[in-house]
Amino acid sequence: METFLSKYTKTAPAEVTTWFKAASVNDFPKDGGACVKYKDKQIAVFNFERLNQWFACQNLCPHKLEMVLSRGMIGDHQGIPKVACPLHKKTFSLESGENLNGDLPAIATYPVKIEAGFVYIGFSD
Amino acid sequence: MKNIIVIGNGMVGYKFCEKFVAAQTTGFTLTIFGEEPRPAYDRVHLSAYFEDENATKLEMAPASWYTENNINLITNNRIVDINKEAKTVTDQHNQQHTYDYLILATGSVPFVPPIKGVEKEGVFVYRTIEDLEGMIAYAKHINQIKPNGKAAILGGGLLGLEAGKAVMDMGLEPHVVEFAPKLMPRQLDARSSKVLQLKLESMGIHIHLSKATNQILGDEVITGMEFGEDDILETDMLIISAGIRPRDELGKSCGLKMGIRGGIEVNNRMQTSDPYIYAIGEVALYNQMIYGLVAPGYDMAHVAVQQILGHTDITMASDIDMSTKLKLIGVDVASFGTPFMPADKGLSIIFENKTQFLYKRINVSLDGKKLLGGIMVGDAADYSMLHQIYLNGMAIPEDPAQLILPASEGGGLLGDIMDLPDEAQVCSCESVSKGQICNTIETGAATDLAGVVSCTKAGTGCGGCKPMVKDLTEATLKSLGIEVKDHICEHFDFNRQELYSLIQVKGYETFNEVLDNHGNGGHGCEICKPVIASLMATIHADTANKEYAIQDSNDRFLANIQRNGTYSVVPRVPGGEITPDKLIALGEIAKKYDLYTKITGGVRIDLFGATLNQLPLIWKELISHGFESGHAYGKSLRTVKTCVGSTWCRYGMDESVSFGIELENRYRGIRAPHKIKGGVSGCIRECAEARGKDFGLIAVEGGWNLYVGGNGGANPRHAELLAEQIDNQTVIKYLDRYLMFYMRTAKPLQRTAAWQERLDGGMAYLKEVIIEDKLGIAADLEAEMQTLVNKFECEWTQAVNNPEMMKRFNHFVNSKEEDDNLVFVPMREQKMPQQWQ
Ligand code: SRM
Ligand SMILES: Cc1cc2nc3c(=O)[nH]c(=O)nc-3n(C[C@H](O)[C@H](O)[C@H](O)COP(=O)(O)OP(=O)(O)OC[C@H]3O[C@@H](n4cnc5c(N)ncnc54)[C@H](O)[C@@H]3O)c2cc1C
Ligand code: SF4
Ligand code: FES
Numbered sequence: 037m038e039t040f041l042s043k044y045t046k047t048a049p050a051e052v053t054t055w056f057k058a059a060s061v062n063d064f065p066k067d068g069g070a071c072v073k074y075k076d077k078q079i080a081v082f083n084f085e086r087l088n089q090w091f092a093c094q095n096l097c098p099h100k101l102e103m104v105l106s107r108g109m110i111g112d113h114q115g116i117p118k119v120a121c122p123l124h125k126k127t128f129s130l131e132s133g134e135n136l137n138g139d140l141p142a143i144a145t146y147p148v149k150i151e152a153g154f155v156y157i158g159f160s161d
Numbered sequence: 162m163k164n165i166i167v168i169g170n171g172m173v174g175y176k177f178c179e180k181f182v183a184a185q186t187t188g189f190t191l192t193i194f195g196e197e198p199r200p201a202y203d204r205v206h207l208s209a210y211f212e213d214e215n216a217t218k219l220e221m222a223p224a225s226w227y228t229e230n231n232i233n234l235i236t237n238n239r240i241v242d243i244n245k246e247a248k249t250v251t252d253q254h255n256q257q258h259t260y261d262y263l264i265l266a267t268g269s270v271p272f273v274p275p276i277k278g279v280e281k282e283g284v285f286v287y288r289t290i291e292d293l294e295g296m297i298a299y300a301k302h303i304n305q306i307k308p309n310g311k312a313a314i315l316g317g318g319l320l321g322l323e324a325g326k327a328v329m330d331m332g333l334e335p336h337v338v339e340f341a342p343k344l345m346p347r348q349l350d351a352r353s354s355k356v357l358q359l360k361l362e363s364m365g366i367h368i369h370l371s372k373a374t375n376q377i378l379g380d381e382v383i384t385g386m387e388f389g390e391d392d393i394l395e396t397d398m399l400i401i402s403a404g405i406r407p408r409d410e411l412g413k414s415c416g417l418k419m420g421i422r423g424g425i426e427v428n429n430r431m432q433t434s435d436p437y438i439y440a441i442g443e444v445a446l447y448n449q450m451i452y453g454l455v456a457p458g459y460d461m462a463h464v465a466v467q468q469i470l471g472h473t474d475i476t477m478a479s480d481i482d483m484s485t486k487l488k489l490i491g492v493d494v495a496s497f498g499t500p501f502m503p504a505d506k507g508l509s510i511i512f513e514n515k516t517q518f519l520y521k522r523i524n525v526s527l528d529g530k531k532l533l534g535g536i537m538v539g540d541a542a543d544y545s546m547l548h549q550i551y552l553n554g555m556a557i558p559e560d561p562a563q564l565i566l567p568a569s570e571g572g573g574l575l576g577d578i579m580d581l582p583d584e585a586q587v588c589s590c591e592s593v594s595k596g597q598i599c600n601t602i603e604t605g606a607a608t609d610l611a612g613v614v615s616c617t618k619a620g621t622g623c624g625g626c627k628p629m630v631k632d633l634t635e636a637t638l639k640s641l642g643i644e645v646k647d648h649i650c651e652h653f654d655f656n657r658q659e660l661y662s663l664i665q666v667k668g669y670e671t672f673n674e675v676l677d678n679h680g681n682g683g684h685g686c687e688i689c690k691p692v693i694a695s696l697m698a699t700i701h702a703d704t705a706n707k708e709y710a711i712q713d714s715n716d717r718f719l720a721n722i723q724r725n726g727t728y729s730v731v732p733r734v735p736g737g738e739i740t741p742d743k744l745i746a747l748g749e750i751a752k753k754y755d756l757y758t759k760i761t762g763g764v765r766i767d768l769f770g771a772t773l774n775q776l777p778l779i780w781k782e783l784i785s786h787g788f789e790s791g792h793a794y795g796k797s798l799r800t801v802k803t804c805v806g807s808t809w810c811r812y813g814m815d816e817s818v819s820f821g822i823e824l825e826n827r828y829r830g831i832r833a834p835h836k837i838k839g840g841v842s843g844c845i846r847e848c849a850e851a852r853g854k855d856f857g858l859i860a861v862e863g864g865w866n867l868y869v870g871g872n873g874g875a876n877p878r879h880a881e882l883l884a885e886q887i888d889n890q891t892v893i894k895y896l897d898r899y900l901m902f903y904m905r906t907a908k909p910l911q912r913t914a915a916w917q918e919r920l921d922g923g924m925a926y927l928k929e930v931i932i933e934d935k936l937g938i939a940a941d942l943e944a945e946m947q948t949l950v951n952k953f954e955c956e957w958t959q960a961v962n963n964p965e966m967m968k969r970f971n972h973f974v975n976s977k978e979e980d981d982n983l984v985f986v987p988m989r990e991q992k993m994p995q996q997w998q
Binding site for chain 1: 773970
């Protein structure tokens with residue numbers, strides 16, 4: 037169970053060694069999320085069209101360890117972009133990964149860049 | 162400069178510092194010694210540490226707080242000696258420190274009975290963060306070496322039960338061992354204790370009463386407990402929670418006056434036998450008692466501070482309130498005042514319902530005028546109010562039973578919270594009175610609950626008073642004519658009904674239009690998005706496919722998400738009528754996709770365990786057999802349950818199945834503030850349970866009786882009669898109006914029952930609107946409903962026929978693979994998701 041969670045570690049833009057080309061921008065819902073497979077990882081990617089910003093995080097919800105976060109609703113809490121898990125509506129900051137409405141451990145977040153209509157996610161492995 | 166030294170940086174020692182800082186005095190230096198490695202933390206909520214192992218979150222204040230307030234905090238250092246004459250203390254490094262005033266706040270330690278073998282590995286006490294760290298590591302170790310580890314708790318008191326829940330959460334089988342013949346012997350009477358026991362057992366906590374432990378079994382590591390010769394409990398771990406003993410060794414060694422059974426004696430100024438030495442908290446023996454609760458400890462801290470500052474008139478009350486409410490354990494337990502009542506002092510009223518694990522007892526004075534105490538198990542919602550009535554000696558109803566009976570039996574007469582006297586102490590941990598709470602709002606210092614809490618600290622201790630603080634805040638705001646805004650979330654200053662009008666009048670089509678024109682500048686959230694999605698659907702007759710990213714997660718994928726992230730599939734079976742061919746089709750599809758199958762509580766068939774990728778494939782097949790979406794995922798019409806009615810039943814007065822199907826097909830797909838269910842029974846025997854539904858029909862001589870606003874769920878409520886002996890057409894007319902009126906005006910996620918209950922004017926008003934058309938809106942309501950009915954489209958049929966929409970049902974955007982995290986286990990010839998860790 038721990039090993040499962042420990043697959044996902046917060047990656048800062050400066051730490052990126054691989055930019056993984058995930059999919060075309062058009063494959064993602066506007067103001068919503070979808071899931072990307074990278075090696076044995078599941079990464080939730082969110083397109084905040086209103087903000088013209090993209091975010092990525094682990095798809096694994098730390099609450100019950102299910103692969104669901106990409107299917108959650110997104111929005112903001114006092115300006116902090118967040119995702120709400122579809123199972124029990126725990127919310128997480130997509131910037132710091134912090135659990136905004138409880139004390140769950142933070143989720144790992146990853147940098148995203150858009151180039152020539154494609155979405156790239158940054159990893160350090 | 163005068164030196165104050167506090168020994169013990171626990172909850173009460175810390176509170177002393179806090180009160181001292183608040184008094185804003187000069188001329189003193191304050192030093193506090195703590196033996197533990199970290200600054201004082203919230204021991205009351207210690208069990209929260211099991212959830213996240215986050216010690217910082219429990220801190221009463223960070224180390225920097227002490228520095229900022231010029232307090233010299235010395236942790237990890239024990240005071241080993243006091244010299245009263247020289248007014249010095251010696252720490253464990255043999256350093257001496259002089260004082261003018263000395264405060265002993267050394268607290269207590271768990272009492273470990275002298276049982277043979279208690280020193281064995283695997284035996285723990287429950288008091289400090291280090292104790293918990295040890296327990297967590299040990300439980301992990303047990304979980305690794307064996308599948309069904311057990312943990313015993315010695316002591317069935319307040320703390321022992323909390324420990325029981327904690328070990329259960331750590332994945333061990335909990336066994337509570339109590340010496341007395343009942344649980345919580347100090348707070349509960351025999352009957353309530355029994356009710357609590359039944360409830361805990363139903364939760365999986367094993368209880369062993371009247372057990373005296375002779376020895377702990379095992380070589381070096383505990384393997385069990387022995388009570389009698391053949392009476393043994395096997396266990397892998399033991400937590401001792403058998404009471405506390407004051408840490409009074411310093412008092413003893415320096416010759417302060419001690420209690421016979423320990424504790425340092427203090428007077429009502431918190432002074433020990435040496436006037437320069439004070440004792441507060443769990444080490445202090447006041448009125449020949451040790452009070453194992455924080456609230457009295459905090460009061461003692463307050464008194465000691467005031468005494469040292471020369472306010473000698475501020476002393477400790479002689480009566481200490483020992484009322485308690487148990488927290489965290491998943492069952493309400495509370496006791497207040499005098500829980501046990503000798504017959505010559507008062508009378509008891511007892512309400513018991515073992516089937517619901519409910520017990521309430523109140524004790525009233527012989528003249529029936531005063532509340533003296535009570536016990537509540539299973540439902541302590543009214544604890545705060547009863548506790549206040551008791552504390553303030555407030556008047557009680559002529560028939561005191563009304564204080565504890567359920568509202569349906571003439572109870573619920575607790576009185577108005579604003580009737581409490583101003584000095585009523587609402588938060589006993591922080592000593593906050595009703596007057597102080599109301600005052601922060603009246604003076605404008607706070608404008609909402611969060612403000613009240615941060616101004617007064619009410620509710621920040623044990624948290625038991627939180628509901629009351631909230632009620633007082635709202636009642637005060639209301640009394641000032643300040644509208645308690647029921648806006649839907651932080652992104653809109655409007656309630657649902659206001660947004661309804663805005664969208665209808667302005668004709669908005671998308672979430673962003675509403676947000677840009679009427680939002681607060683944010684970007685929406687999981688609360689406002691589904692509300693607006695639902696309003697759009699009601700106003701424009703859209704399906705959930707229209708703007709799928711703002712739908713609640715279930716609506717987005719047109720299916721109910723299950724425990725492991727797979728989905729369930731519920732096709733509509735109108736009225737519960739289904740042909741054998743369709744049944745076979747359901748069976749075959751379920752078999753093909755290996756779906757767990759069951760009949761739902763709404764009498765249709767649910768197929769569980771479909772992956773996101775499988776959903777459209779399954780629906781394609783269902784649709785080809787004539788099925789359509791059952792909207793089990795939406796806040797929309799679920800089922801219209803029917804009985805077989807006059808088509809077959811020898812008592813049937815009308816064709817309930819035919820009418821049920823007609824109604825289900827009429828209202829299918831419409832989106833509402835919450836789900837809607839209907840029922841149609843063919844006669845008053847009521848086999849369809851129609852009065853338990855949002856709308857229900859019962860066939861009678863001369864037509865249908867129409868009932869509205871019924872509910873199952875946590876608060877069952879029978880639907881009320883709206884109209885009698887009406888024909889099919891009139892039923893539809895009234896129902897169109899009723900449902901539409903509800904959809905226009907209810908709050909988000911408010912079922913018809915809750916909406917109707919709070920409707921100003923009640924049933925009489927509802928009849929005026931629906932039947933007499935008092936508001937002149939009946940024709941509009943009917944027309945709006947007719948539009949929805951005409952525009953109905955099955956959203957699954959829409960989705961499977963549209964390649965763009967189908968893209969939504971892939972687990973990955975960049976792969977056709979399915980979620981590789983899913984693990985199913987077999988169960989009764991079918992399957993289920995693996996248990997959560
Ligand atoms: C599947 C089913 C249980 C079953 O296996 O039998 C069920 C399952 C759920 N019910 Fe239910 N309820 C089911 C019949 C009922 C019934 C019985 C009935 O309909 O006659 C009731 C009591 C009647 C009533 O609603 O008044 C019922 C009262 C609730 C409530 C309480 C509602 C209330 O107003 O208090 C909730 C909670 C809520 O909606 O907020 C709830 C919530 C749920 C949720 C949505 C819980 C959740 O958030 O996941 C479950 C969805 C599971 C799913 O994927 O379908 N379910 N639920 C039943 C589906 C019926 C159907 O064919 O659609
Ligand atoms: C799990 C748990 C749940 C509880 N739940 C509740 C509840 O729901 N409601 C309630 O009212 N109460 C509850 N309590 C009781 C409450 O925590 C205590 O009443 C409160 O902590 C007493 O505060 P204190 O400062 O007197 O003692 P403590 O908090 O024990 O602090 C004493 C401190 O002094 C230190 N110390 C002792 N001797 C020395 C020395 N010679 N030199 C230096 N330092 C020394 C100790 O290490 C300790 O840190 C609970 C207790 C526990 C353990
Ligand atoms: S009663 Fe509770 S557990 Fe059972 S289906 Fe309904 S919500 Fe789920
Ligand atoms: S699994 Fe994500 S909130 Fe429960």
